Amino acid sequence: MADEFPFEISPMFEGERIRKDGMYAELAGPKSKGFELVRAADMDDVEDGRFTLIGPDLSDMEEGSRYPLAMVYKIAGELVEADLESIVERRNHEFQNYIQGFMHLNQRDDVWMRVSKDAIAKGMTSFESVAKAIMMLFKNELPFIEKVEAIYITDMDEVEKEIENARAVYKARDERTRDLHDEDVDTFYGCTLCASFAPTNVCVVTPDRVSLCGAINWFDGRAAAKVDPEGPQFAIPKGDVIDAESGEYTGVNEAAKRLSSGEYDRIKLHSFLEYPHTSCGCFEVVGFYIPEVDGIGWVDRDFAGTAPNGLQFSTMAGQTGGGKQVVGFLGIGVNYFRSPKFIQSDGGWERVVWMPKMLKDKVFDSMPEDIRDKIPTEEEAADIDSLRTFLKEKNHPILERWVEEEEEAPEEEEAPQATAPQTGFAAPQMMQMPSNFMPMMGGGGSGGVKIILKNAKVSIDKVIIKKQD
């Protein structure tokens, strides 16, 4: 099939690097300009197989020269739609690298190509042969493309004129991509990269939940799992929805069992206080429940001070990390703050009562506007008392959760009672217990005991609860 081209076409050339010593011409790249763009068009607007070149051809270029290069492909077909553009565009990278003596790096307006001296010597003297090969591969590999035409531009003025249009298309596409949510997909992705530090960790990456390390989003998981389904990132079929609000799915629960070696069998992706996500070895931010105000504070790795609960990031991370599911603490990646499902089963942003300033600044634009000035940082609240005062002053929505308690014991401020799972003790060691321990504390409505701690400062190294003989 490749006989008609003056070069070999094969996936074996994919990793081929063209060094400066062996390079005939450099196209686009960090020292020039260029882009690649695929546009879906109407059948009538595409002349199948047509190639247009605006600017000098390879044969006009001198050895060692550098030119801009833009590559535009118009595709049409009954099944072709705008959503497919980026998928097709990505293949340009792959297919151009199949061509011996042609190197393609990066994507979009970062593309960077080189043509080797050997390729020129063997007859690659026109972009037409390159474009025709790519068009052939598009149609062979992506059968929904019925017609394709290519326009290559090597004229700087023309590239500069067109590049802005291309950028507008990329931007619009990114906005659509960011609008993808858990409910729109049927597959999530797992990752075991830090399993050696966190053997029972169950990392679940969804469109609305970035990995705890912050490095892997749903698209990264998808890309990696496609290349190597047995690799460190792999598909987790979502299964049936058990509860959309807290993010519980049968597929995730099954994966939890498998990945934690039976340690955990339930994970709610957007919950903090009930069956939360496990916390790995290197999450970026840890959340901590503050029973005194029934709210949740967050502290990131870069904050060296102590949170209002008197603990530092490192202490809380130590309690939480290693792949444990710890009610009362939760490791997350910074980008999870930007998720519309951010701990939504526990009230989302309305439950957030404290963050270090640097972290707050980082995610400020993604916070709901009416909560922005109601969440204190270390500058406004360094301990529980100042935190409580600040929340009251600003009328933080968390106050609505206090009403009940104040009615029960109007004269005394009291720590939330140990009668409900979401208001358990804050002592870290207690929190380390598996969440199925929590319901026991309720006493099953049999009267039980009410524990009220007043002005208590409790420090417990270890709590051992044993059945009496």
Add this chain to the structure above:
Amino acid sequence: MAKIIAVTGKGGTGKTAITSLLIRHLTKGDKIVLAVDADPDTNLPETLGCETNKTIGDIKEFMHDERDNLPPDVSKESLLEGKLYEILEEMPGYDLLVMGRPEGSGCYCYVNNLLRSIMNKLVTNYDVLIIDAEAGLEHFSRKIFRNVDDLVVVTDGSRRGLRTAERIRELVGELDTDVSNIYVIANKVTDANRERIAGTADELGLELIGMIPVDEMIVERDLAGEPLFDLPDDSVAVQEIEKIAQKLGL
């Protein structure tokens, strides 16, 4: 597949000078070399007479800082590959890559994983990969380079220096990286200590593949901060390196 050689040793033993001279030897032939500076304490680029701007450390930081601003579905492997090609310093006969600063406090599991796959692919484009590695072999423990054919430990003539070689051999045993051969080069050797070094190496069971005499030309260039890459063929160190290269099959 490229032959992978790592040159290591304590600071001050001259391992960077020896790495440069091995690269010099290779580029005189028709071998295409990828040189990697994996020791933040030394300066392979300067010794080669080549200027570098950015390092792998810089692009790892870029990936870390920019990841939330990138198009959500950008292929990060492809992006990292492009960045890596951008920082590759292309010299006649060899390319140079500098590992650079150590990682920050963030999690680098993912980016290192991408880097491993990119490096594996990149290495296939060369005949020889030669790494100037710090004695702790950190990049090996992170498996950025999977296997090493020859690990060359450079030592001075002292018994302590040879002991270091012995310790590095033990360290290699603890790594997951496969190392096929471990060799020792004694540097700055004089007539007075030549026999003794050979004896000690023998006693410790180390395979000594070369003894490089003190070279006045190197001493002068070191003082002046000049590169060693263009040392003349009659330099005594260059002549000994030729013999060593033969033993390494280069």
